[in-house]
Amino acid sequence: MIERYSTRHEDAVRSFNARIHAGGSRYKLPVPSPPGLDGFVALDGDVVRGGYFVKHQPFLVAGEAATVQHLELPVSEGSVDPTYSPIGVQILLHAQRQHPLMYSLGVGGVDLPLPRMLATMGWRVRLVPFFFRVVRAAPFLRNIRALRDTRARRLGADLLAASGAGRLLFRALHLLRTTPSLRSRVYGAETVESFGAWADDVWTLARPSLTLAAQRDAAALDRLYPPGSRFVRVRVTRAAATVGWAVLVATDMHGHAHFGDMRVGTLVDCLAVPGHERAVIDAATRELVRHDVALIVTNQLHAAWQTALRRAGYLSGPSNYAFGTSRRLGAALGPDPAAARVHMTRGDGSGPIHL
Numbered sequence: 001m002i003e004r005y006s007t008r009h010e011d012a013v014r015s016f017n018a019r020i021h022a023g024g025s026r027y028k029l030p031v032p033s034p035p036g037l038d039g040f041v042a043l044d045g046d047v048v049r050g051g052y053f054v055k056h057q058p059f060l061v062a063g064e065a066a067t068v069q070h071l072e073l074p075v076s077e078g079s080v081d082p083t084y085s086p087i088g089v090q091i092l093l094h095a096q097r098q099h100p101l102m103y104s105l106g107v108g109g110v111d112l113p114l115p116r117m118l119a120t121m122g123w124r125v126r127l128v129p130f131f132f133r134v135v136r137a138a139p140f141l142r143n144i145r146a147l148r149d150t151r152a153r154r155l156g157a158d159l160l161a162a163s164g165a166g167r168l169l170f171r172a173l174h175l176l177r178t179t180p181s182l183r184s185r186v187y188g189a190e191t192v193e194s195f196g197a198w199a200d201d202v203w204t205l206a207r208p209s210l211t212l213a214a215q216r217d218a219a220a221l222d223r224l225y226p227p228g229s230r231f232v233r234v235r236v237t238r239a240a241a242t243v244g245w246a247v248l249v250a251t252d253m254h255g256h257a258h259f260g261d262m263r264v265g266t267l268v269d270c271l272a273v274p275g276h277e278r279a280v281i282d283a284a285t286r287e288l289v290r291h292d293v294a295l296i297v298t299n300q301l302h303a304a305w306q307t308a309l310r311r312a313g314y315l316s317g318p319s320n321y322a323f324g325t326s327r328r329l330g331a332a333l334g335p336d337p338a339a340a341r342v343h344m345t346r347g348d349g350s351g352p353i354h355l
Helices: 007-022 082-098 113-120 137-143 151-163 165-177 197-209 218-224 277-290 303-311 327-333 336-341
Strands: 002-004 038-044 047-061 064-076 102-105 124-127 130-134 187-192 212-214 232-238 241-252 263-272 295-299 315-317 322-325
Touching (some): 002 082, 007 047, 047 327, 082 113, 102 327, 113 322, 137 165, 277 303, 322 327
Antiparallel strands (some): 130 315
């Protein structure tokens, strides 16, 4: 039986978390239920065997306003005990029945158990492409784990860092990928403390270019990235009109699984009047360079943003950030090529966690 998570389930959820932790799982259900999320638990009598959460969000779906749910934290005891393997399927089927317009984001690579299970249920699952730009080659080479997984690679990376050849290498790589922009000088950019009516204008003008996107007006943005938080907001203008914005964060990593102890800049979120994406990328890059980051990273699904990143000299790398749409949501979007106009960033889903 699956029912809504309430305070009376909290002790049983704690016991569930202890069991799956002992079995080696790094996941758990939160106690108490997080504000703003609806939780559900799978019960075996009074014993919790799994659960999931959903976040309700206003979205633009194929030109129409709709409420869409983000699937969060689906976890079951089947992940550590085969006896309960069917629980995971029951949880996902319940979630899909209760919330037919649903998506998942950031669930790891498409070969992991959850994305594979979603695909068997008729979901469309794809990776959100990953882009990066090396700003300071020496700390990048000394910390990036993907280039330091063997002794030979560690020696090579250290040599490139110490000799200065790495700086020249990455400068050349980015320069070769960059398409000169004759219009770059006509744009202005400034950091702002909050979003205003100008963000509403950008949202209105961007909507026709999107088949799926979370609402990105000023009110929604200030809820996601509240004034006084660690986020850096960049407003981009041309001839006194706002043409786009970006949300950034600079983070000092410590023992990170991928980035070691680097200072990493992230383009978390962005939106632009169609045709001005490159200007927003350039402004975001300049701002993160001012924050002394060694590396800039971002995940972008919309084709226009991918093109802008490539023209701005960004390189692409392997992505582990998967995006899935339920059958009903996928049908509302139409043929799969419509994914080119789906706008998903690190600001969607659970938001920019772990950054």
